[in-house]
Amino acid sequence: MVSGQPNRAHKTMRVVILPTEVEASNFAGQFITDYINNNKNPVVGLATGGSVLLTYEELINHFKNGKLSFKNTITFNLDEYIGLAPNHIQSYRNYMNQKLFDHIDIDSNNVFIPECFDENFDSASSNYEANIAKHGGIGLQLLGVGSNGHIGFNEPTSSLQSRTRVKTLTKNTLSKNARFFKPHENQPSLALTMGIGTIMEAKNILLIGLGKHKSKAVADVVEGPLSAFCPGSALQNHLNTTIVLDKLAASDLKLYDYYIQTEKMKTKYNC
Numbered sequence: 001m002v003s004g005q006p007n008r009a010h011k012t013m014r015v016v017i018l019p020t021e022v023e024a025s026n027f028a029g030q031f032i033t034d035y036i037n038n039n040k041n042p043v044v045g046l047a048t049g050g051s052v053l054l055t056y057e058e059l060i061n062h063f064k065n066g067k068l069s070f071k072n073t074i075t076f077n078l079d080e081y082i083g084l085a086p087n088h089i090q091s092y093r094n095y096m097n098q099k100l101f102d103h104i105d106i107d108s109n110n111v112f113i114p115e116c117f118d119e120n121f122d123s124a125s126s127n128y129e130a131n132i133a134k135h136g137g138i139g140l141q142l143l144g145v146g147s148n149g150h151i152g153f154n155e156p157t158s159s160l161q162s163r164t165r166v167k168t169l170t171k172n173t174l175s176k177n178a179r180f181f182k183p184h185e186n187q188p189s190l191a192l193t194m195g196i197g198t199i200m201e202a203k204n205i206l207l208i209g210l211g212k213h214k215s216k217a218v219a220d221v222v223e224g225p226l227s228a229f230c231p232g233s234a235l236q237n238h239l240n241t242t243i244v245l246d247k248l249a250a251s252d253l254k255l256y257d258y259y260i261q262t263e264k265m266k267t268k269y270n271c
Contacts, residue, residue: 013235014242015222015259017250021210022054024246028142028208029058031242033068035140035204043074045141045199046100047152048092051208052144056100063104070106074135076128077113078143078152079193082166083186086115090180114164114192124192125164132198141202145209148172149217149230153193160226160234162195196234205241207232209249218245219252 018024032055036042046052062068077092084091093113101111112131116124132138143151148170154162155170169177169189181187199205209218221232222243235241250256265271 013222013238014262015250015253016242016244016263017247017253017256017259018244019247021246021248024208024210024244024249025054026058027244028052028055028206029062031206031244032059032140032142033062036068036070036073039139041072041074041136043076043135043137043139045138045194045202046075046077046096047142047144048077048079048095048099049144051210051214052142053099054210055142055208059100060103070104073106074110075106075112076132076135076138076194078141078199079191080114080116081188082116082121082190082192083188114194116166116192121166121192125166128164128192128194129198138202140204140206141199143199143205143207143232145207145214145217145221145232146173147176147213147217149220149232151196151199151207151232151235153191154196154199154231156229156231158196158228158231160200160228160231161197163198164192164194166190167193196231200234200238203240205235205238207235207241207243209243209245211246212248212251214249215252218243218249219254223254 016027018027032044036044059068063070077096080092086093088094114124114128145151148156150156150173153167153169155167155173169191174187174189178187220230221235224230224233226233226236253259
């Protein structure tokens with residue numbers, strides 16, 4: 001397997017296809033580990049959702065095995081629901097605590113999540129942007145992709161230049177996330193999210209896609225037209241993006257065989 005080299009400018013989108021979701025997630029975990037270990041004060045953007053769960057498990061394993069420390073790492077999460085308390089079981093702060101932060105040595109003062117409790121959305125948005133800038137920008141941004149092509153909570157038709165702001169969630173997103181909420185529980189329809197322009201300023205981007213249900217969105221992101229209707233397609237314009245997929249998520253790619261061959265050449269020639 002070719003290890004991640006997050007500081008090397010690919011000058012093109014790199015697509016890594018691996019047989020299983022475990023192998024794809026392990027690749028992502030090693031990619032993030034390499035970035036943290038090779039930077040004195042790493043700043044990492046983090047995501048939530050099902051696609052990154054195995055990656056977080058791999059990071060925890062690296063920490064427990066002494067291969068990785070988060071003591072000097074600063075993290076910025078992509079998004080958070082509006083209207084949920086931080087300790088709500090479905091808040092993304094709670095998700096991050098349960099799935100990653102409670103199991104590693106990260107300083108809680110170095111963890112940032114785009115929360116807003118007083119409906120002063122503009123202030124919360126601008127403050128989050130300023131905080132990212134204060135820390136020198138995001139060095140590596142981890143992403144999943146929604147079945148409608150969204151990254152973060154940037155729903156279809158989001159401006160490709162957008163900044164951190166409040167977004168109304170689509171019926172598609174609400175339907176996909178409804179399973180996490182109890183019957184008759186109030187499901188938030190708004191979220192505070194990094195914008196596409198914010199995400200694109202990350203020095204390195206790593207997107208992970210797993211499963212057949214993500215294959216169309218992955219194909220639209222990687223090979224479709226650059227369009228606000230598929231927000232993730234903006235990554236085609238980023239010079240240092242790595243897309244890591246299992247075979248099922250990659251199954252709709254027209255150039256599937258080409259991406260496999262390209263990675264073989266990277267292994268052979270270390271390029």
